[in-house]
Amino acid sequence: MEDRSRLCSVWLGAETGILKGVSLSRKQAFNFCNTRHLSREQEVRALCWGDPAESELLVGSRDGTVRTFSTEKGVFTEARRCGDPEEGCFTGLATYGATLITCGDCGTLRVWREDSSEPVTELQAGKNVSRMRQNLVHRNQVATGGKETGLKIWDLDKPEQPTFTAKNLRDDWLDLRQPQWVRDMAFIPDSQKVVTCTGYHQVHMYDPSTPQRRPVMEAKFGEYPLTALSLPASGNTVVVGNTHGQIALLDLRKGLVCGALKGLAGGVRALQCHTSQPVVASCGLDRFLYIHSLEDRKVQHKVYLKSRLNCLLLASRDLEDGGTEATDAAAASEEVKEEEDEVWDTMEQVEEAEEKPKRKTSEEEEEPQKKSKKKRKKGQD
Amino acid sequence: MDIKEVPVTQTDSKGKKKKNKKTKKKTAEDAESSGVEQKEEKMEKSESAEAAFPPTFSVSEIKNKQRRHLMFMKLKQEKRKQKMQLKKKKKKEREALGDKAPPKEVPKTIENQRVYDETIVDPEDEEVAFDEGTDEFSAYFNGLTNPKVLITTSDRPRGRTVRFCEQLATVIPNAHVYYRRGLALKRVIPQCVARNFTYLMVINEDRKIPNGMVLCHLPDGPTAHFKISSVRLRKELKRRGKDPTEHSPEVILNNFSTRLGHSIGRLLAALFPQDPQFVGRQVATFHNQRDFIFFRFHRYIFKNEKKVGIQELGPRFTLKLRSLQKGTFDSKFGEYEWVLKRHEMDACRRKFQL
Numbered sequence: 030m031e032d033r034s035r036l037c038s039v040w041l042g043a044e045t046g047i048l049k050g051v052s053l054s055r056k057q058a059f060n061f062c063n064t065r066h067l068s069r070e071q072e073v074r075a076l077c078w079g080d081p082a083e084s085e086l087l088v089g090s091r092d093g094t095v096r097t098f099s100t101e102k103g104v105f106t107e108a109r110r111c112g113d114p115e116e117g118c119f120t121g122l123a124t125y126g127a128t129l130i131t132c133g134d135c136g137t138l139r140v141w142r143e144d145s146s147e148p149v150t151e152l153q154a155g156k157n158v159s160r161m162r163q164n165l166v167h168r169n170q171v172a173t174g175g176k177e178t179g180l181k182i183w184d185l186d187k188p189e190q191p192t193f194t195a196k197n198l199r200d201d202w203l204d205l206r207q208p209q210w211v212r213d214m215a216f217i218p219d220s221q222k223v224v225t226c227t228g229y230h231q232v233h234m235y236d237p238s239t240p241q242r243r244p245v246m247e248a249k250f251g252e253y254p255l256t257a258l259s260l261p262a263s264g265n266t267v268v269v270g271n272t273h274g275q276i277a278l279l280d281l282r283k284g285l286v287c288g289a290l291k292g293l294a295g296g297v298r299a300l301q302c303h304t305s306q307p308v309v310a311s312c313g314l315d316r317f318l319y320i321h322s323l324e325d326r327k328v329q330h331k332v333y334l335k336s337r338l339n340c341l342l343l344a345s346r347d348l349e350d351g352g353t354e355a356t357d358a359a360a361a362s363e364e365v366k367e368e369e370d371e372v373w374d375t376m377e378q379v380e381e382a383e384e385k386p387k388r389k390t391s392e393e394e395e396e397p398q399k400k401s402k403k404k405r406k407k408g409q410d
Numbered sequence: 411m412d413i414k415e416v417p418v419t420q421t422d423s424k425g426k427k428k429k430n431k432k433t434k435k436k437t438a439e440d441a442e443s444s445g446v447e448q449k450e451e452k453m454e455k456s457e458s459a460e461a462a463f464p465p466t467f468s469v470s471e472i473k474n475k476q477r478r479h480l481m482f483m484k485l486k487q488e489k490r491k492q493k494m495q496l497k498k499k500k501k502k503e504r505e506a507l508g509d510k511a512p513p514k515e516v517p518k519t520i521e522n523q524r525v526y527d528e529t530i531v532d533p534e535d536e537e538v539a540f541d542e543g544t545d546e547f548s549a550y551f552n553g554l555t556n557p558k559v560l561i562t563t564s565d566r567p568r569g570r571t572v573r574f575c576e577q578l579a580t581v582i583p584n585a586h587v588y589y590r591r592g593l594a595l596k597r598v599i600p601q602c603v604a605r606n607f608t609y610l611m612v613i614n615e616d617r618k619i620p621n622g623m624v625l626c627h628l629p630d631g632p633t634a635h636f637k638i639s640s641v642r643l644r645k646e647l648k649r650r651g652k653d654p655t656e657h658s659p660e661v662i663l664n665n666f667s668t669r670l671g672h673s674i675g676r677l678l679a680a681l682f683p684q685d686p687q688f689v690g691r692q693v694a695t696f697h698n699q700r701d702f703i704f705f706r707f708h709r710y711i712f713k714n715e716k717k718v719g720i721q722e723l724g725p726r727f728t729l730k731l732r733s734l735q736k737g738t739f740d741s742k743f744g745e746y747e748w749v750l751k752r753h754e755m756d757a758c759r760r761k762f763q764l
Contacts, residue, residue: 045541060537069544228743254743272745291754296736296745314736314747316529316669333528335537335669337747 030103033059037100038344039320040086041299041312042073043336048088048098051318053330054349058318061098063105070114075122075131076340083344087129089119095129111141120175121161125168125185132161132173140185150188154181164216172223174211180225180235193237198244213258215267217281224281226269228254232279248284250277257300259309261323268309268323270297276311278323290321292328299341308348312338320348520700525761529668542672546631550608550680557681559585559609560602565592568618573643574725575613581694581707581724582681583658585611595624595739603628609681610739613638623729626739627677632747633739634677636703636729643725651709651721657690658683659707665698670748671764674703674731692723701762703729731764 037050037059046068048061063071072091079085079097085106086098093112096105109129112119117134124130128149129141136155139148154161155178164170170192174180180195198207210228217224221238222245230251233244253271260267266287270276274293277286295315302309307323314337320330469485472478504511516522531538542548549555559582561575567590579585595612602610607628614622620641626633644650661682666675678696691711697704707724734748735741748763755763 045537045544047537067540252742256745272743273749274746274751291751294749294751294755295747314745335535336541 030061031101034061034100034103038346038348039310039318040076040342040344041318041334041338042076042088042340043334043338044072045069045336046071046073046090047336048073048086049334049338051332051334053320053332056330056332058332058334061103061105063096072118073339075119076342077122077124078342079124083346086342087122087124089122089131091118093119095119095122095131109141110146111139112137120158121163121171121173123161123163123168123171125163130161130163130171130185132158132171134158136173136175136178138171138173138183140188150185152183152188154178154183154191159211160213162214162216166216166218170216172214172216174214174225176210176228177208178211179209180211180214180223180233182223182237193235194242195235195244196242198247210254212254212256215258215260217260217264219264224258224260224267226255226258230255230271232258232267232269232284234281246281246284248279248281248286250279250286251275257297257311259300259302261302261307261309262304263307263323268300268302270300270311270313272296274313274315276300276309276321278326288326290319290326292319292321292331293317298337298339301341301343303343303348304345306348310341310343312341314338520760523760525758527668527762529670531667531669531672538669538672542676545673545676546627546629547676547680549629550684551676553684555608557584557609557683558607559611559681560607561585561587561611561613562590562598563612563620564614565590567613567615570618570641570643571613571615571620574620574641574727577644577725578611578613580654581659583656583683595626599626599628599738620727622732624739625677625681627680628738630738632673632677633735633737633744634674635732635735637732638727638729640728641725642727644723647722647726649722651723654692654707654709654723655690657687657692658685659690659692659694660686660688662693662695662697664695666764668762668764670731670734671698673734673747674764678703698764701730701764703731703764705729 034050036052036055038053039051041049041051043049046062049058050061051058070090070092073088074091075089077087079087084099084101086100088096088098089111090096092114093110093116095109095111097107098104099106111129111131112133116137119131120134121132122130125140127143130138131141132138132154134157136153136158138152138154138161140150142149154173155175157178158173158175160175161171161173164172169185171183171185172180173183179197181191182193183191197209201207208229211225212228214223214225221236223235223237225233225235227233230249230253232248232250232255234246236245239245250269251271251273253273253275255269255271257270258267265281267279267281268276269279270293274295274297276290276293276297278288278290279285280287290309290311293311293313293315295313297311297313300309300311302323308329309321309323311319311321316334316337318330318332318334318338318341319328321327322329469478469481472481550557561579563571563575567575575587579587590612595610599610609628610626612624613620614624616622620638623636623638624633625636644653659682661679663675663679666672675696682694692707692709695704695706695708697706705727706722707726708720708722710718710720712718732750733746735744735746737744755761
């Protein structure tokens with residue numbers, strides 16, 4: 030169990046309550062579930078790293094419990110009760126120092142300490158909150174947004190008032206109020222800006238450092254609600270996914286679509302870009318995990334995991350990493366051999382490419398006759 | 411002019427009658443000269459029997475239609491002759507070997523060549539069993555609810571669709587047909603739930619024929635959107651039996667092997683009551699082949715232990731799944747579990763989804 034959990038570089042939570050770990054180097058998926066007794070009440074709703082060293086995972090379930098899973102040991106170590114199931118499912122989970130931040134569907138954001146069963150701070154972030162995200166640079170900042178609840182940025186040290194409340198878009202050309210439904214958001218590193226994606230297929234960028242509370246930039250993609258958003262390591266772009274399984278790369282400078290990632294057949298539930306590699310992982314209702322490369326927009330890995338997937342977490346280390354030193358050494362020698370093989374492979378490919386145009390242009394006048402002569406001569410011989 | 415062709419055409423004349431689909435080269439010069447040469451070649455027909463070298467020209471270069479037709483016919487006859495000879499030889503060899511003969515080769519079909527699908531459900535898989543045991547249909551499969559179907563159409567249906575709905579209502583027990591007075595489906599659904607309906611079936615019509623079906627499982631179940639094709643009403647069926655009776659039919663689901671296929675199979679099975687009345691001897695079949703679901707309704711009778719006679723009764727139609735949406739009907743804001751993306755999924759002929 031331990032070595033299996035150490036191998037996994039991608040962690041996913043399923044609707045059936047199973048925590049799945051995928052090892053891409055070995056192309057294997059493992060199920061980590063508590064007992065033989067599964068239930069839909071334990072449907073995994075939120076996942077986050079318990080500590081910066083990524084040795085612990087926090088799993089938020091539908092019945093309001095947050096369980097801690099240790100990747101070193103491969104078992105669930107703790108379980109805490111952090112809310113009632115009537116209040117709605119978890120829409121966000123984060124850690125700030127020694128405290129745990131949870132946000133429910135009904136809008137209550139709570140900060141919990143290790144020892145007590147009562148929240149240290151509790152605030153209302155609106156009537157309906159679809160997502161809560163933490164700023165990874167300034168970990169005391171948290172953003173929330175939901176249906177008819179605009180984006181609000183909170184500072185956990187001063188929880189009375191949000192530091193930034195976004196205004197809705199201007200009324201449209203018929204003077205009707207524009208509906209708003211913030212589905213997911215992300216903090217852009219190295220600046221104060223926040224990007225959000227909405228259920229009305231818009232992507233908005235807000236800048237709290239400016240006095241403008243309305244979005245600074247708006248971009249539209251598709252006709253279906255955008256459900257997930259992620260920022261790649263190389264800046265200026267954002268990856269969004271919608272309920273039809275369409276994933277697109279949008280450029281934040283102009284607001285145009287750079288490209289689309291194909292392959293998903295069902296709605297995207299979670300997207301995450303890797304912190305160093307140009308790779309994005311996506312999971313959704315079609316029960317597959319896809320790893321796309323952002324440079325050539327092709328599918329690198331496609332893994333079938335038998336339940337509908339709700340959320341996903343990527344490890345910061347190299348995705349294809351085996352994990353132990355022995356495999357690293359072997360991998361290094363293999364890499365050398367692979368490089369040599371690659372050299373030979375590329376040489377062969379060039380030769381094949383030369384042959385192909387010859388065959389393709391065989392329909393031209395003179396060459397086929399010469400070729401046919403050659404063929405016939407060979408036949409004669 | 412013919413310097414290049416001289417060695418070629420000499421062999422040409424010998425090999426003119428040979429089947430040569432490999433060399434498809436066309437040359438303008440050949441076309442001109444071939445007209446002249448073919449006359450000569452026709453004189454030399456008798457000589458050209460068993461030449462070894464394939465000619466460079468093809469039958470399509472002959473400009474005269476009648477001659478071209480004749481040449482093509484000859485080509486086909488030669489091919490057929492060769493094929494029959496080969497067959498005879500193989501049969502002789504097979505008989506000669508007797509018991510030691512190698513097994514007969516199975517012809518390749520698209521179903522045989524189906525690309526391995528990793529989502530094909532293993533019957534012993536616990537996770538999938540748990541998933542299916544607790545999904546939206548669990549209430550039906552555990553015997554807690556009885557199906558009650560509401561059949562309606564798109565607005566202002568024409569004759570064929572109306573008759574199709576009526577016939578569907580006779581085939582599906584406990585089904586009620588209602589006229590759609592331009593009502594919005596999202597408003598119809600809460601009313602259906604209040605009246606204990608378990609299914610909402612909307613037959614969409616285009617140009618006076620039914621062409622689409624939205625099947626929504628009611629409490630909060632998945633919504634499937636199908637394309638209907640090839641609808642045959644009762645009077646268009648040949649050699650059919652009398653009208654179906656009120657007995658609940660048995661249900662046969664064929665070939666729903668993948669995970670998506672399982673979901674759709676369960677969706678279709680939950681339309682009918684769980685306990686079929688064998689007295690009625692009626693059976694409804696949903697047969698999936700190459701992602702098309704064929705619906706047939708028969709009455710059967712066992713003549714003796716091994717022979718069955720069947721009579722086709724009700725309507726006959728073909729379904730193709732276009733999308734499966736989680737939750738009740740909400741095409742704009744609902745989350746889709748599976749959407750048919752033609753250019754991505756239909757690219758390979760041997761890959762199927764259901």
